[in-house]
Amino acid sequence: MDTLASLDDAEVERLKEIPAQLASDPQKAAKELRVQAGRITTLGRSLAAAEKALSDEALEAIKVLASDAAAKTKAAQVAAAMNFNDDPLDGIGEPVWRALWEAARRYSTDAIPDTEFPATDAENAVCVLCQQPLAEYAKDRLERFEKFVRDDSAQQATKATAALTTAVTALDRLDLQGEGTREQMKDVEALDANVFQSVRDQLATLLRRLRAVKLAYESGNWSFETPEALNDVGDHLVALIKTLGLRAAEIDKSADATERKRLTDELAELKAREWLATVLGDVKEHVSRLADISKLKKAIAETRTNAITTKSKELAKLYVTDQLRNAFADEIKKMQQGVRRLNVELVAAEGKYGRTFYRVQLVGASNAQVVTIVSEGEHRCIALAGFLSELATETTKSTVVFDDPVTSLDHHWRGCFAQRLVEEAADRQAIVFTHDIVFLHDLLSGAEQLKVPIELRRVQSNRNNSGFVDDKLPWIAQKTLPRIDELEHRVRATQNDYNNQNDDVYERDIFAVYGDIRATVERAIEEHFFRGVIVRHKDYISLSNLKKVTAMTTTHCERLQTLFKRCCDITSAHDRASLRSFGVPTPGNALDDLDELRKLVVEIKAEQKLVV
Numbered sequence: 001m002d003t004l005a006s007l008d009d010a011e012v013e014r015l016k017e018i019p020a021q022l023a024s025d026p027q028k029a030a031k032e033l034r035v036q037a038g039r040i041t042t043l044g045r046s047l048a049a050a051e052k053a054l055s056d057e058a059l060e061a062i063k064v065l066a067s068d069a070a071a072k073t074k075a076a077q078v079a080a081a082m083n084f085n086d087d088p089l090d091g092i093g094e095p096v097w098r099a100l101w102e103a104a105r106r107y108s109t110d111a112i113p114d115t116e117f118p119a120t121d122a123e124n125a126v127c128v129l130c131q132q133p134l135a136e137y138a139k140d141r142l143e144r145f146e147k148f149v150r151d152d153s154a155q156q157a158t159k160a161t162a163a164l165t166t167a168v169t170a171l172d173r174l175d176l177q178g179e180g181t182r183e184q185m186k187d188v189e190a191l192d193a194n195v196f197q198s199v200r201d202q203l204a205t206l207l208r209r210l211r212a213v214k215l216a217y218e219s220g221n222w223s224f225e226t227p228e229a230l231n232d233v234g235d236h237l238v239a240l241i242k243t244l245g246l247r248a249a250e251i252d253k254s255a256d257a258t259e260r261k262r263l264t265d266e267l268a269e270l271k272a273r274e275w276l277a278t279v280l281g282d283v284k285e286h287v288s289r290l291a292d293i294s295k296l297k298k299a300i301a302e303t304r305t306n307a308i309t310t311k312s313k314e315l316a317k318l319y320v321t322d323q324l325r326n327a328f329a330d331e332i333k334k335m336q337q338g339v340r341r342l343n344v345e346l347v348a349a350e351g352k353y354g355r356t357f358y359r360v361q362l363v364g365a366s367n368a369q370v371v372t373i374v375s376e377g378e379h380r381c382i383a384l385a386g387f388l389s390e391l392a393t394e395t396t397k398s399t400v401v402f403d404d405p406v407t408s409l410d411h412h413w414r415g416c417f418a419q420r421l422v423e424e425a426a427d428r429q430a431i432v433f434t435h436d437i438v439f440l441h442d443l444l445s446g447a448e449q450l451k452v453p454i455e456l457r458r459v460q461s462n463r464n465n466s467g468f469v470d471d472k473l474p475w476i477a478q479k480t481l482p483r484i485d486e487l488e489h490r491v492r493a494t495q496n497d498y499n500n501q502n503d504d505v506y507e508r509d510i511f512a513v514y515g516d517i518r519a520t521v522e523r524a525i526e527e528h529f530f531r532g533v534i535v536r537h538k539d540y541i542s543l544s545n546l547k548k549v550t551a552m553t554t555t556h557c558e559r560l561q562t563l564f565k566r567c568c569d570i571t572s573a574h575d576r577a578s579l580r581s582f583g584v585p586t587p588g589n590a591l592d593d594l595d596e597l598r599k600l601v602v603e604i605k606a607e608q609k610l611v612v
Contacts, residue, residue, distance in 0.1 A: 001284065005277040011270055018267040030248040036187050037244035043184035044237040047202065050174045051230055054209040059226055062167050062213060066222040069160035098158070101145060104128050118142040168217045171210055176203060188240065195236045202233050324358065327392035331385035334423075335416055344370065344382060346389070360386070377409045384417060388424065397428040405432070406439050418442035426452050433459075437477055441535070475516075480524040484598050487513055487520065491590040498587055507584055511571055514585070517593060518567035521560065528601050529556070531608065551607035556600060563596055 052058065108117045108128045119125055120139040127134055175181055189196040208227040216222045276283065328346040349357040360382060362368050374382065384405060391400065406414045418439060424430055434440060447454040460468045490513050497506040526535055529552050531545035570585060
């Protein structure tokens, strides 16, 4: 440790050198090479465009345009001389004269609208240029001018001259001497002097060709000799661009190269040794503690409890494990609908410090992790089976409490577990807290089938406190007769508003009562008239009471239908026309309707008792 914590002069120097070596950014260097390649690519495109525009073929085409323009201009001049030889001024038909004439045309359109140029028809016609009255000879001259301009030879001369001007002007767009070109040439020079010389010679030739065309256009003398031939430098530039790309790719690879990793590892080692010198005392103290720990571990190894654990496992297997495993297998079989896709068993796991553990595993796949295979619902179902199997090993019949045990279970598993709870409740008290009405109906149905007594309680809370317990179930879980009792109480509560003529409050309350009466009629049909043959929330049809349905007569149906229609007419489920007369039932009417429903239930129950 003393040797590691001390650095010699060479190692101290390396601590300074390595960070500088690693400071160069390979990604930045590769990016700069690609940018340089992009600039040379732009140079190559500019040269290619200039070579095409100033090639021998292109120059020959411009000369043809110049020759055509000269010939057509000459023809126009001859025509002008023939028509205007006697006029006082020369140069008619020349470009300067033509520009003056077109300017006069545009001015005439603004100054004398709706009159064809030249405006010579009116008696008081004036010249649009000097604005002096036009004599007859002046009118004749203007008309001859316009006829000449409209003549085919003059128009052809104009078109040929415009085509030549367009061709020469297009050469001005070639960027052969701009700042960008100079920067691009610097990139080429830095990479390859020979390619740079070839490109510079090519640029010089292109510039000489461009100047020759410009001088010929300005002087009108197109008899110049084409400057020396152009060279093909495009391939040289493409080779440079490819070289830059390869270099950038190599630099990208070198970012994770072995040498860079070696430098990084060396720097980390030197820094670690430098840091070690600052904590050397603490490290030596820790080494001493490690020696003490080693001695303690050796002592612990000499006092292992595996003998106790082995004996515990032997006793557990003899007196506990087999019984628990068999109980678990029975519970899984009872809940087979819930774990129908799994074949699981309970096995003894590794013991530790005299304690014995058990785990659930897949039959035939002991290495598989059950928790990673089963769904949340399957996991809960297996856990419930494990809990119930532990109950089977208990000799006491103590109360068991379940708080929402069917969370995450689908309706198949809910029904299966409800049936299992009812079976368990036959031997011990079982308390179940749930807010799941479907599960509640499954418990009620199972208790009725197995003749297991069941008590229902409701736990409520108000704004300030919680935990109020009563035996009145929520409305949605109540049966028909308790509902009728509650509705009668609500009707009597409306009597005060009815007597005091609080019509809005009374009507709202009585309409709500009739809405619940209608729902209670439906519950009565399900519970009493059809005797639970078809029940909502159940996934099966019970045929045991089917013959009881025969006690229902046409009279019963008509009375039920009359009462149900009355509820539908009165309830506020639909908005009524405000101008339509409507009789609001009195509390007495509501009590009569509830009495009628109670009578129907009592009568049908009496009739069904007679059905054997």
